[in-house]
Amino acid sequence: MEKSLQGAAAAQSHRYLNVAFLGEHASGKSTVAGHLLKLLKSSLTVQSDKITKKPLYASLFDTLSEERSLGMTINFHQAYAQTANTHFQFTDCPGYPKYFKNLLRGLQGAQVAVFVLDVNGACFEECRDQLTDQLTACYHGQVDNLVVCVNRMDHREVQWERTQYDEIVSEFRLVAYKIGYKEDQIKAIIPISGTQGDNLMIKSDRMKWYEGPTLIKVLEQVKVNYPEELKQKPFMMIVKSIHRVPCAETIVAGVVLQGSVWKDMEVFINSTRCISTSVKSIQAHCKSIAEASVGMSVGLQLKNLQAYEINVGDVVKQQAEPIVVKSKIKITASIVINRNVFTKSGLFKWQKINGHFHLGQATFKIEKLINKEGVEVAQIVPAAVQQGDIITCQLSFVQSCPSFQGTTATENPQLGKFILRDYGELIGVGVINEILNSK
Ligand SMILES: Nc1nc2c(ncn2[C@@H]2O[C@H](COP(=O)(O)OP(=O)(O)OP(=O)(O)O)[C@@H](O)[C@H]2O)c(=O)[nH]1
Numbered sequence: 001m002e003k004s005l006q007g008a009a010a011a012q013s014h015r016y017l018n019v020a021f022l023g024e025h026a027s028g029k030s031t032v033a034g035h036l037l038k039l040l041k042s043s044l045t046v047q048s049d050k051i052t053k054k055p056l057y058a059s060l061f062d063t064l065s066e067e068r069s070l071g072m073t074i075n076f077h078q079a080y081a082q083t084a085n086t087h088f089q090f091t092d093c094p095g096y097p098k099y100f101k102n103l104l105r106g107l108q109g110a111q112v113a114v115f116v117l118d119v120n121g122a123c124f125e126e127c128r129d130q131l132t133d134q135l136t137a138c139y140h141g142q143v144d145n146l147v148v149c150v151n152r153m154d155h156r157e158v159q160w161e162r163t164q165y166d167e168i169v170s171e172f173r174l175v176a177y178k179i180g181y182k183e184d185q186i187k188a189i190i191p192i193s194g195t196q197g198d199n200l201m202i203k204s205d206r207m208k209w210y211e212g213p214t215l216i217k218v219l220e221q222v223k224v225n226y227p228e229e230l231k232q233k234p235f236m237m238i239v240k241s242i243h244r245v246p247c248a249e250t251i252v253a254g255v256v257l258q259g260s261v262w263k264d265m266e267v268f269i270n271s272t273r274c275i276s277t278s279v280k281s282i283q284a285h286c287k288s289i290a291e292a293s294v295g296m297s298v299g300l301q302l303k304n305l306q307a308y309e310i311n312v313g314d315v316v317k318q319q320a321e322p323i324v325v326k327s328k329i330k331i332t333a334s335i336v337i338n339r340n341v342f343t344k345s346g347l348f349k350w351q352k353i354n355g356h357f358h359l360g361q362a363t364f365k366i367e368k369l370i371n372k373e374g375v376e377v378a379q380i381v382p383a384a385v386q387q388g389d390i391i392t393c394q395l396s397f398v399q400s401c402p403s404f405q406g407t408t409a410t411e412n413p414q415l416g417k418f419i420l421r422d423y424g425e426l427i428g429v430g431v432i433n434e435i436l437n438s439k
């Protein structure tokens with residue numbers, strides 16, 4: 001179905017903004033996100049600590065019983081709130097490195113990353129690697145706007161003073177700049193208290209030395225401009241989650257990566273087979289809408305689609321494309337090295353290595369290894385590699401990877417990139433140059 005879409009963005013009186021909360025493990029992400037949500041939606045009920053009776057704001061996001069009993073986030077969780085000019089989707093991501101793949105899923109489609117850092121500077125050394133991994137994932141995942149919240153300013157050793165805030169700010173800047181972020185992408189660095197609410201919605205009286213905006217103010221002011229050419233492209237969305245609805249069509253949720261989608265539009269999904277379906281309804285922030293444009297987080301109710309037919313990581317497209325063979329694939333890729341952690345012995349030809357393709361995982365075998373001088377080698381030793389170096393590889397997939405879309409980075413920067421992990425650490429970001437035998 002054809003439709004003129006100039007109206008998609010114009011019809012929205014509010015703008016939509018996807019905000020992901022990141023930061024090292026236990027820095028207070030869920031508490032900050034939960035407290036902000038409660039301030040925006042006073043009707044929400046917050047659990048209280050059984051002994052201290054203090055509100056547990058994190059419980060608004062940490063909803064799994066395991067998360068509540070362990071006191072840590074495992075999966076990513078989303079919630080919605082709105083202010084006078086913005087519909088927010090808040091995504092609270094896990095900080096514990098073991099759940100990094102859930103963080104990657106939560107981060108997908110975010111326009112702003114709020115980094116919650118623990119002001120206790122002693123911890124920065126320990127969490128530098130976690131922050132480097134998360135910032136690298138943001139940078140290569142096209143998250144252009146960063147907001148930093150320096151949390152726990154109420155800590156008894158900090159007492160709302162700025163010394164430790166200043167230290168942590170300069171450390172964070174160093175890491176962010178090294179990865180490639182520019183100063184104007186760091187929108188604000190706000191001293192806060194997640195438990196007490198200082199500088200979340202109202203300026204704190206206890207930190208008069210801070211002259212910048214509150215968290216909500218800066219989020220409301222973040223500008224997100226998508227290039228016209230991205231808005232005009234055919235609709236595309238990666239399936240971030242799948243919801244079975246009893247006696248109704250399956251809903252697939254994700255963020256519109258390009259183009260627009262409208263009710264009754266015919267769409268295609270290349271899963272194990274090419275599925276042709278149409279959009280029965282569109283949900284955005286718990287409301288039904290007629291059309292959605294690039295950057296919006298939506299749920300699409302798709303006609304006659306069964307949940308078992310598709311996978312997280314599949315792509316919903318406006319145009320039918322040839323089905324991609326998802327096993328025995330060989331690709332050439334340039335790997336931008338994040339950290340020199342090819343364990344102790346280096347990176348070898350024939351070595352197996354784990355990757356994350358947007359929302360799915362894959363294991364590769366390195367068939368060819370070309371060093372930064374362009375020479376084919378059997379091994380790259382750790383001492384020869386530095387952060388930011390580029391290594392070229394030919395990789396073959398060990399098993400089929402459902403979320404691989406057969407797309408190079410030139411064709412689509414989001415689908416044509418992957419993250420390489422080894423022993424739980426992010427060792428680099430792969431950029432697909434060529435697909436040797438996928439179709
Ligand atoms: N004193 C103080 N404690 C805080 C503050 N913010 C969070 N906390 C406490 O820090 C602990 C961890 O908070 P969470 O919000 O669960 O931390 P998180 O970053 O979401 O943790 P993960 O998701 O597991 O990485 C909890 O006990 C919170 O009550 C704060 O501003 N001040």
Ligand SMILES: [Mg+2]
Pocket residue numbers: 029030031058062072073092093094095
């Ligand atoms: Mg958490």
